[in-house]
Amino acid sequence: MRITQVCARIEFGDAVSNHVIEIDRYLSSLGHETSIFANTLDEFGKSVASDDGNLQPITDSNHVLIYHYSIYCENFKKYLESKCKKVLVYHNITPPQFFEPYDAGVASFLKKGRELIPSLRECDLALGDSEFNRRELVEMGFREENTGVLPVFVDYESLTLEKPVSQILREYRDSFNILFVGRRVPNKRLEDVIRAFFYYKKCVNENSRLILVGPQWVEKYDAQLRWLVDSFGLWSDVLMTGKVSRRELASYYRIASVYLSMSEHEGFAVPCVECMAFGIPIVAYLSTAIPFTLGGSGIMFTEKDFPKVGELMEIIRTDDKLREKIVTNERSRLSSFSRKALENAIDSALLRV
Numbered sequence: 001m002r003i004t005q006v007c008a009r010i011e012f013g014d015a016v017s018n019h020v021i022e023i024d025r026y027l028s029s030l031g032h033e034t035s036i037f038a039n040t041l042d043e044f045g046k047s048v049a050s051d052d053g054n055l056q057p058i059t060d061s062n063h064v065l066i067y068h069y070s071i072y073c074e075n076f077k078k079y080l081e082s083k084c085k086k087v088l089v090y091h092n093i094t095p096p097q098f099f100e101p102y103d104a105g106v107a108s109f110l111k112k113g114r115e116l117i118p119s120l121r122e123c124d125l126a127l128g129d130s131e132f133n134r135r136e137l138v139e140m141g142f143r144e145e146n147t148g149v150l151p152v153f154v155d156y157e158s159l160t161l162e163k164p165v166s167q168i169l170r171e172y173r174d175s176f177n178i179l180f181v182g183r184r185v186p187n188k189r190l191e192d193v194i195r196a197f198f199y200y201k202k203c204v205n206e207n208s209r210l211i212l213v214g215p216q217w218v219e220k221y222d223a224q225l226r227w228l229v230d231s232f233g234l235w236s237d238v239l240m241t242g243k244v245s246r247r248e249l250a251s252y253y254r255i256a257s258v259y260l261s262m263s264e265h266e267g268f269a270v271p272c273v274e275c276m277a278f279g280i281p282i283v284a285y286l287s288t289a290i291p292f293t294l295g296g297s298g299i300m301f302t303e304k305d306f307p308k309v310g311e312l313m314e315i316i317r318t319d320d321k322l323r324e325k326i327v328t329n330e331r332s333r334l335s336s337f338s339r340k341a342l343e344n345a346i347d348s349a350l351l352r353v
Contacts (some may be wrong), residue, residue, distance in 0.1 A: 002033045002060065006052060006075055007068035010038040011134040014089055015152060015270050016070045019129070021048055022153040026343050029328070057081035064353055069093075069120065072113035085353045086123040092133045092267025092289075093117075097110055098187040098223035102220040112303070124251070124353050130268045130282035132289035135345050140312035150349060152268045153342050154335070156277035172239075172255045176208040176317055179256035179280070181249070182263070183217045189285075190225055192262035192304055198232045200310035207238070207318070213252050215243040228256050248299065258313050261285060264303065269293045277328040281316050281323055283309065297333040299326060 005024060010017045019225050020036060028034045028239065038050035052075045058065055063084040067076070070091035078085065093114050096107040120126075126142045127150040128134030138144045178197055190212060190348050197239040215224045229238050244252070259275045260282040272293050275282050283299030284290050291300060299316075301309065316323050 001062070001064060002130050003027050003064045003066065004034070004055075004058065005036045005066045005068065006133045006233065007036075007038050008054065008073035008075070008081060009040035010036065010197075011040070011042045012044035012048040015154075015176040015268075016068060017045065018155060019091075020068055021152045022155075022319065022342065024048075024337075026346055037075070037270060039075050039291050042320045044283050050128055051217070052078065058084040060084055064350075066121070069125075070116070072109060072116060076116060079120070080122075086125075087349065087353060088120055088123045088126045088134050088137075090117070090126065091152075092128075092130075092136065094185070094187050094265055098185070098265060099218065102186055106218065117281065125349060127349060130289040131292040133267055134224050148345075148349060148352070150345050151337055151342060153339070154272060154273040154276050156337070157339075159246060159250050159253075159274060160277050163255055165247055168248065168251040169255060172209065172211070172252075174207075176205055176257045178210050179213065179252060179259050179275075180211070180261060181213045181252070181259075181274070183201050183214050183236050184212065184222055184225065185217045187263060187265040189262040189264050191228055192285075192306075192331065193260055194225065194228050194232070194234070194238070196260065196262065196306045196309045196313075197238070198234060199306045200313055201237055204310050204314045210238045211241070211252055211256070212239065213241045213244055246297070249274075250278075253280060256280045258283055258316055260309070260313070261289065261290065263290070266290055266293075272298070273334065276334040276337075279327045279331065281326040282330065283312060283316070294330075295336060296331045297326070297329040328334075 002318045005020050007020050023035050024036055037052040037055040038049050049203040055078055057078050065082050065084050066087045067079040068089045075226050094110055096110040099107040121142050124199050126147045128137055129152045131149055131151055134149050137147055177282055180193050201208050229235055247297050259282045264287050266289045268289050272282055284300050286302050
């Protein structure tokens with residue numbers, strides 16, 4: 001069988017890129033003739049994929065085209081023009097209202113991306129990379145019987161084997177470390193993470209630190225976060241790392257005491273899976289894909305009551321039995337995101353095309 005995957009970009013360290021590459025690896029191992037095309041390629045991407053300018057609409061009815069939709073990209077036209085078996089994999093696009101107060105250009109681009117989704121309905125199979133995303137497809141008019149879930153591939157096994165950066169371990173292991181991993185963007189609601197930490201630091205446990213791992217994305221929003229840290233007098237207690245290497249990321253996971261998410265929009269939440277692998281208790285605001293990814297593990301809350309969140313983190317810190325129970329449940333949930341689980345989901349999807 002010939003199987004082609006098309007996406008917006010293939011770049012080193014990108015979650016969707018890793019997902020596409022892992023699917024290609026598995027399909028190739030089964031003996032299928034595979035290829036990947038993307039609109040944007042870094043040097044790593046050029047080694048594993050081709051420019052979508054070289055892709056012509058596919059007319060072989062036995063050929064399978066898998067289109068990964070995570071951001072608006074003009075290559076959707078080649079997907080629509082192709083006359084073959086079509087599989088849509090939806091990775092979600094952040095609703096524009098989160099960005100409207102900070103960057104009208106980004107908000108407009110996101111709006112354009114979301115408005116396109118219904119036009120992609122004519123396919124043999126539409127897969128969300130989470131149950132939340134699958135349900136969103138149904139809400140946008142996709143026939144429910146033609147939908148399913150293909151979980152994001154998270155290479156947590158190799159991440160746990162990364163050699164730690166000794167300087168990070170040496171400098172930051174001396175306190176209770178509250179961690180968040182992800183781009184600094186408005187839907188992540190990092191201002192609420194900072195507010196919860198402020199209460200915890202000032203009213204519960206002075207020997208604590210907040211570590212925000214991930215790159216700045218929207219300048220105006222980032223300025224707001226920095227103003228908040230400054231107004232709370234927390235600069236010596238809040239670390240904003242910017243973009244990090246896999247070794248550095250693994251090191252921050254190793255020193256984390258608890259993972260705190262206040263995000264109000266997640267399509268999947270990869271860091272939650274990585275936390276499961278590192279044995280980090282997850283405390284998260286219940287929204288969008290979070291409950292589907294956690295699958296009953298971790299601890300979720302429905303109200304952003306910062307003192308209550310702070311006290312909850314303290315209970316986790318001081319109650320060894322509770323902490324162990326949380327970690328045990330998370331490790332059990334982790335099996336749902338194993339390489340074998342992904343391969344089984346791919347097998348099931350192919351049987352439906």
